[in-house]
Amino acid sequence: MDHEGGCVCGNVRFVAAGEPLRVTICHCAWCQRRTGTAFGTEVVFESGQVTVSGEVARYRHVSDQSGRWLDIEFCPRCGTNLGFTLEAAPGLRTLPAGAFDDPSWIAAERQPFRHVFVRSRRAWSDLSPLVETYEQHFRP
Ligand SMILES: [Zn+2]
Ligand SMILES: [Zn+2]
Known part of the structure; x- marks a missing residue:
């Protein structure tokens, strides 16, 4: 089953297979800043599952805590967040849940779902009881 999506201006399209x-x-402070809201919702795929078409811009952020990089991808025309790759998880990439054309297949009943870094959760951002929560990352 392929899942398609893209940015708001249509310049970038992606297909995730399977x-x-x-x-x-x-809920980390960095995701709050890069998304401009309370949290980032990242659908995690193996890189080979995802095909991206159109011009994509990248920004490399180096964590001042871990010293490791994350490459954020976004549309250079409209700025839509298109997920990231990270040094800590080679071979994987994320796509933001909200950028899929029809995100209704993304559900806590269907995929392993976790809230992480809830130590910096905003008080106005409620947590679903269906989803596991971790104060920091789920990887120790
Ligand atoms: Zn765009
Ligand atoms: Zn984060």
Whole structure:
């Protein structure tokens, strides 16, 4: 089953083949800033499952905590968040749940779903009882 999506201006389109490994809802301060809201919702795939077409811009962020990089991808025309790759998880990439044309298949009942870094969760961002929560990352 292919899942398609893209940016708001239509410049970038993507197709994800098959099911994701997991869905991570990240409440860290960095995800709050890069998304401009309470958390990032990242659908995690193996890189080979995802095909991206159109011009994509990248920004490399180096964590001041871990010293490792994350490459954020976004549309250079409209700025839509298109997920990231990270040094800590080679061979994987994320796509943001909200950028799929029809995100209704993304559900806590269907995929492993986790809230991480809830230590920096905003008080106005409620947690679903269907989803596991971790103060920091689920990887120790
Ligand atoms: Zn765009
Ligand atoms: Zn985060």
